[in-house]
Amino acid sequence: xxxxxxxxxxxxxxxxxxxxxxxxxxxxxxxxxxxxxxxxxxxxxxxxxxxxxxxxxxxxxxxxxxxxxxxxxxxxxxxxxxxxxxxxxxxxxxxxxxxxxxxxxxxxxxxxxxxxxxxxxxxxxxxxxxxxxxxxxxxxxxxxxxxxxxxxxxxxxxxxxxxxxxxxxxxxxxxxxxxxxxxxxxxxxxxxxxxxxxxxxxxxxxxxxxxxxxxxxxxxxxxxxxxxxxxxxxxxxxxxxxxxxxxxxxxxxxxxxxxxxxx
Amino acid sequence: xxxxxxxxxxxxxxxxxxxxxxxxxxxxxxxxxxxxxxxxxxxxxxxxxxxxxxxxxxxxxxxxxxxxxxxxxxxxxxxxxxxxxxxxxxxxxxxxxxxxxxxxxxxxxxxxxxxxxxxxxxxxxxxxxxxxxxxxxxxxxxxxxxxxxxxxxxxxxxxxxxxxxxxxxxxxxxxxxxxxxxxxxxxxxxxxxxxxxxxxxxxxxxxxxxxxxxxxxxxxxxxxxxxxxxxxxxxxxxxxxxxxxxxxxxxxxxxxxxxxxxxxxxxxxxxxxxxxxxxxxxxxxxxxxxxxxxxxxxxxxxxxxxxxxxxxxxxxxxxxxxxxxxxxxxxxxxxxxxxxxxxxxxxxxxxxxxxxxxxxxxxxxxxxxxxxxxxxxxxxxxxxxxxxxxxxxxxxxxxxxxxxxxxxxxxxxxxxxxxxxxxxxxxxxxxxxxxxxxxxxxxxxxxxxxxxxxxxxxxxxxxxxxxxxxxx
Numbered sequence: 001x002x003x004x005x006x007x008x009x010x011x012x013x014x015x016x017x018x019x020x021x022x023x024x025x026x027x028x029x030x031x032x033x034x035x036x037x038x039x040x041x042x043x044x045x046x047x048x049x050x051x052x053x054x055x056x057x058x059x060x061x062x063x064x065x066x067x068x069x070x071x072x073x074x075x076x077x078x079x080x081x082x083x084x085x086x087x088x089x090x091x092x093x094x095x096x097x098x099x100x101x102x103x104x105x106x107x108x109x110x111x112x113x114x115x116x117x118x119x120x121x122x123x124x125x126x127x128x129x130x131x132x133x134x135x136x137x138x139x140x141x142x143x144x145x146x147x148x149x150x151x152x153x154x155x156x157x158x159x160x161x162x163x164x165x166x167x168x169x170x171x172x173x174x175x176x177x178x179x180x181x182x183x184x185x186x187x188x189x190x191x192x193x194x195x196x197x198x199x200x201x202x203x204x205x206x207x208x209x210x211x212x213x214x215x216x217x218x219x220x221x222x223x224x225x226x227x228x229x230x231x232x233x234x235x236x237x238x239x240x241x242x243x244x245x246x247x248x249x250x251x252x253x254x255x256x257x258x259x260x261x262x263x
Numbered sequence: 264x265x266x267x268x269x270x271x272x273x274x275x276x277x278x279x280x281x282x283x284x285x286x287x288x289x290x291x292x293x294x295x296x297x298x299x300x301x302x303x304x305x306x307x308x309x310x311x312x313x314x315x316x317x318x319x320x321x322x323x324x325x326x327x328x329x330x331x332x333x334x335x336x337x338x339x340x341x342x343x344x345x346x347x348x349x350x351x352x353x354x355x356x357x358x359x360x361x362x363x364x365x366x367x368x369x370x371x372x373x374x375x376x377x378x379x380x381x382x383x384x385x386x387x388x389x390x391x392x393x394x395x396x397x398x399x400x401x402x403x404x405x406x407x408x409x410x411x412x413x414x415x416x417x418x419x420x421x422x423x424x425x426x427x428x429x430x431x432x433x434x435x436x437x438x439x440x441x442x443x444x445x446x447x448x449x450x451x452x453x454x455x456x457x458x459x460x461x462x463x464x465x466x467x468x469x470x471x472x473x474x475x476x477x478x479x480x481x482x483x484x485x486x487x488x489x490x491x492x493x494x495x496x497x498x499x500x501x502x503x504x505x506x507x508x509x510x511x512x513x514x515x516x517x518x519x520x521x522x523x524x525x526x527x528x529x530x531x532x533x534x535x536x537x538x539x540x541x542x543x544x545x546x547x548x549x550x551x552x553x554x555x556x557x558x559x560x561x562x563x564x565x566x567x568x569x570x571x572x573x574x575x576x577x578x579x580x581x582x583x584x585x586x587x588x589x590x591x592x593x594x595x596x597x598x599x600x601x602x603x604x605x606x607x608x609x610x611x612x613x614x615x616x617x618x619x620x621x622x623x624x625x626x627x628x629x630x631x632x633x634x635x636x637x638x639x640x641x642x643x644x645x646x647x648x649x650x651x652x653x654x655x656x657x658x659x660x661x662x663x664x665x666x667x668x669x670x671x672x673x674x675x676x677x678x679x680x681x682x683x684x685x686x687x688x689x690x691x692x693x694x695x696x697x698x699x700x701x702x703x704x705x706x707x708x709x710x711x712x713x714x715x716x717x718x719x720x721x722x723x724x725x726x727x728x729x730x731x732x733x734x735x
Contacts, residue, residue: 163350163352166321166341166350167348167354168356170321170342170347170416171368172419173371177342186357
């Protein structure tokens, strides 16, 4: 017999802290300051189309870079001795114990004019500006979210039964074929959850672009942050659009994932 | 002699391997012939799976040669060996369906698609899985998964198929039918099957030859009949089928003394008055009237097993197991006879009976009346006895002075249980410590290949001072 009783607190939690807020956001987005129905907020939100595009683009690039870095790393970690595995995972996690803002400040210090990186490269005769551009924003994002890509991929990969790898070798696979035919398809669920965990927060993040980006590098998260102080309706509308965009992205991701898993 | 004329396909030469300092295979030699069904049989931890993995290429031996068709192939990776394995847990690819699992090896060989399809379809029919091509492997029963695993290995057309306890996860009935099926597949395909199991019945049913292993060495190689009828030692006799294993003394050629009686036997060459192990199979004991018996005993138990009765008879202090179509009332006195041919004599597993230590007293206290000596990096205290420090002692510990201690206590820690043989009265347990082997008696069944702490009862021990050699 399954009892529903234990799930009641969670249901209450979800209603109070998920359902009701979404409904409130929706309500705010479709009304004006006086509380009358209005599409005005959406009209205003479309002024920020460029910011949407830019945010999603930066999130996409950051996610792709995270994946490119994390996948081989996760694979290498699973090949290590068990004790070393724990150490490396620990090292990956430690920066996350530090305050988010502090980590961004650290990058500002590193990248700024006459900062350590600038100085070092100047000595080699390379002059340039390393802060205040989109690349710096992407760098910040990758730094922030890399662990969220490594962990799910590592978890899935480390659960792949060594017997399957041996079976593949036994049937004639060299290392490359083992990877392509067994490890890659079986680690796909990890990739999908990694992408989700990196893309979603980086699409809606704020402050990173403010500190590391230039004047053009404003992200949609920053817009929401600013606009909510003066115009809650437009802020809600932008949030809602962002939610829909992310939702569409996730649906596409999952479709892609399922097909791959079956093929 | 027929075996000799067959072509040897795999041979292992002096294979030695350790994991974490522990010897897993201790210089084993093995020849496997073409087209034979050979089973490596032994308790868990005996090294049988490691032997298989060495042939498969998953483990490299520390020393020794692995030869295929007379060519040394140490270092050749599994994918370049003409061998396929059926793994213990099947190891089917969960992301592929039945067809793609079976086709896995063929696709890697770049065989044309139509040919792959034909081969896979034919192979699935061989293992009775026609029409299962599109099924997900996760949704198959254990027996079906098993057959997919066999098909996946066979379809690659290797010279040798390795099977690592492939039937272990199946229920008894399915296991029996799969045993016959496997044997049939082997005969049909004319491949060499190397099969690993701890199930002696499975080994006897399927094999052309059986290799009995224990504790990293091969105890015996032979046909199922050889292994059953002529076991080389008490371990093999005990492991294969049911047996009465008794302590005996070889009086002279063809004269054996067991249970206080001198009998005629057919074995020779053990010397005079040599302690030996004797095996008598339960079905080889004939029930007679007490007057006609070589031995007499009181029936303790009789259980009807369908074809025969299984009886336990107490002969003095020793329990004898009998399988007979006749039975006798519980509590009645019966006679027992064995013909000389059915008395199988074997060398003892250990060359000694009492455990003998030669030690030097490290520390002693006359007041408190005790002394200590070092043994294998442990300090051992003997109470109620005093010898001067530095005295050389010979301590004789009979098997019943040894007992297994609980965790954390005991004079010696982590002894490896090498064998447990029931001798009618007690279990004779052979233990292995870092430097020596030990013989002990126990009434409890211990699990071989596990580690236990050992305690000594020095009140049962015999102490002898060895004259100290003068130095310089």
